[in-house]
Amino acid sequence: MNRRQFLYSAAAGAALLKQPASELAQETRLDLVIKGGRVIDPSLRIDSVRDVGIAGGRIVAVETSVEAGAAAVIDARGKLVVPGLIDIHTHAGRNLTAPALCLRDGVTGWIDGGSAGADGIDAVVAVAKASPQQGRVLLNIGRAGIIPEGDTKDLALADVGAARAAIARHRDYVVGIKARLSATVVGDNDVEVLKRAQEAAAPLNLPVMIHMGQSASSMAKLLPLLKPGDIVTHMFAPPPNAIVDDRGRIFPEVLAARRRGVVFDVGNGVVGHIRWDIVEQVMRAGFWPDTFSTDWNINSGTTGVVDFPNCMSKFLGFGMSVPDVIACATVNPARTFDVFRDRGTLNVGAPADIAILELRQGEFEFLDNYENKITGSQRLFPSETVLAGVRVPRG
Ligand SMILES: [Zn+2]
Secondary structure, three states, X not given: OOHHHHHHHHHHHXXXXXXXXXXXXXXXXXXXXXXXXXXXXXXXXXXXXEEEEEEOOEEEXXXXXXXXXXXXXXXXXXXXXXXXXXXXXXXXXXXXXXXXXXXXXXXXXXXXXXXXXOXXXXXXHHHHHHOOOEEEEEEEOEOOOOOOOOOOOOHHHEOHHHHHHHHHHOOOOEEEEEXXXXXXXXXXXXXXXXXXXXXXXXHHOOOEEEXXXXXXXXXXXXXXXXXXOOEEEOOOOOOOOOOEOOOOOEOHHHHHHHHOOOEEEOOOOOOOOOOHHHHHHHHHOOOOOOEOOOOEOOOHHHOOOOOHHHHHHHHHHHOOOHHHHHHOOOHHHHHHOHHHOOOOOOOOOOEOOEEEEEEEEEEEEEEOOOOOEEEEEEEEEEEEXXXXXXXXXXX
């Protein structure tokens, strides 16, 4: 799309938004109506029972009542109807079958967080291209990707030239750089590797996502190297070098990074990334996550990750409301990557990517990465997904 086309479609979108939604719904033949659910859309500050009307793959009405006529109907009574979930740290790019699996969990947009570096990026981009929902990729600054001996312990693997060439080959699919900075991955090269990641990102001003936790250097040393829009994933990683000190105070450099627009992301994962006592301290200090993410892969069903709604549910026990956790999985990640700029919302005119979830009451166990369990009284379960206005078949 050139700039002129973009301006044209932006103007058309604005015209669409000016028209009252009810009029639109009356004159547009609807394809699908989601009826009677509790619609929660933090981008519009909606939390009430509504019908959602869909035509031509877009949302045309979010109203108290939408006449379905000949349209297909999803009965969402007793369920939550929310914008499609956006997971900004997954490893969905590793398998051709992965994107369809997480789509059933309500994930209508994903980012692969550095599964591959310059040497293996073509295969991951191929998965993103074949994905039914939007999938994009962060390029690992280590050219061999995630490797057992440590992505960039050998500094020669943090190859800026190779990274830039890989980005140039896949400009529409590589949307940032990933730098994994744990000592087991990078040794004591963390500062230099992060500098190289920024160098690779600089020509297109792409965001850099750092994987923090158990690094050789402190966050105070690493965070000043991040620019606005960069992302810190695994924000609840325990020491050494957490975002809190041993008395539960957030380090001033962490607060300063947030103030200048660095995004703090959960990155649930399996090993070394989240421990309940750290979550407790950080949440009590009022330093809530900007975005949730799962660090999901096709084996997540058998780990403490399970699925994105399960990871969201964990934070209901730490003071966040249901709309708060939905914001961290919809509008906030949509604002983090430009590719999702019209997603994460049920605004009239937006693509009809929708997650229908069940909020069950009961006793639910949630695992951190250290076999510690907490019990919550609420858990979100995936129920149905609508992608571009089309109901996704259940597995
Ligand atoms: Zn990861």
